[in-house]
Amino acid sequence: DTGVSQNPRHKITKRGQNVTFRCDPISEHNRLYWYRQTLGQGPEFLTYFQNEAQLEKSRLLSDRFSAERPKGSFSTLEIQRTEQGDSAMYLCASSFGTGDQPQHFGDGTRLSIL
Amino acid sequence: GESVGLHLPTLSVQEGDNSIINCAYSNSASDYFIWYKQESGKGPQFIIDIRSNMDKRQGQRVTVLLNKTVKHLSLQIAATQPGDSAVYFCAEKGYKLSFGAGTTVTVRA
Numbered sequence: 001d002t003g004v005s006q007n008p009r010h011k012i013t014k015r016g017q018n019v020t021f022r023c024d025p026i027s028e029h030n031r032l033y034w035y036r037q038t039l040g041q042g043p044e045f046l047t048y049f050q051n052e053a054q055l056e057k058s059r060l061l062s063d064r065f066s067a068e069r070p071k072g073s074f075s076t077l078e079i080q081r082t083e084q085g086d087s088a089m090y091l092c093a094s095s096f097g098t099g100d101q102p103q104h105f106g107d108g109t110r111l112s113i114l
Numbered sequence: 115g116e117s118v119g120l121h122l123p124t125l126s127v128q129e130g131d132n133s134i135i136n137c138a139y140s141n142s143a144s145d146y147f148i149w150y151k152q153e154s155g156k157g158p159q160f161i162i163d164i165r166s167n168m169d170k171r172q173g174q175r176v177t178v179l180l181n182k183t184v185k186h187l188s189l190q191i192a193a194t195q196p197g198d199s200a201v202y203f204c205a206e207k208g209y210k211l212s213f214g215a216g217t218t219v220t221v222r223a
């Protein structure tokens with residue numbers, strides 16, 4: 001399968017714990033995006049990378065959130081000191097090029113905070 | 115606020131009929147739109163895109179129409195099948211996609 005891969009698919013953790021998610025984009029895609037989706041809503045943009053550079057961060061991305069893409073390939077999204085409101089589906093997408101191109105999504109990591 | 119929005123949150127369609135899902139946008143400068151399909155437990159799946167220099171684009175069983183005058187686009191699905199049951203989103207721009215709330219399509223056998 002050459003699509004976008006996300007791990008883990010599900011994460012259950014207690015409030016206050018740190019969690020890290022991984023995204024492996026489609027191999028030739030230079031852009032990588034993170035979105036958050038809550039029940040009944042469309043995905044909301046969090047941040048994106050072009051190669052290893054993080055070019056934009058949404059105001060939704062509080063100081064507890066950090067994303068990296070150290071070698072311009074896979075990316076990690078870490079949430080520190082998780083809160084109830086962090087419960088959501090975290091989606092990763094990737095695209096090729098620098099212009100308007102369709103983003104291809106992974107199946108997400110569903111985070112549940114106890 | 116939301117810059118794209120779908121007209122109806124739900125749509126029930128008889129199998130074999132055509133489906134039409136509508137979406138409105140507010141930014142007249144928007145020049146690129148994408149339709150996604152999201153099945154339960156999965157990420158959004160790219161269906162078709164259209165740029166503002168086009169009025170219509172066709173794919174396999176799907177057609178997207180863009181009316182820039184009224185800032186409206188629609189997704190038409192021909193001969194709707196049970197596998198078309200999903201939530202459909204329209205989104206604008208190529209990066210930092212802005213999604214509407216989605217239309218849930220249910221196909222009746």
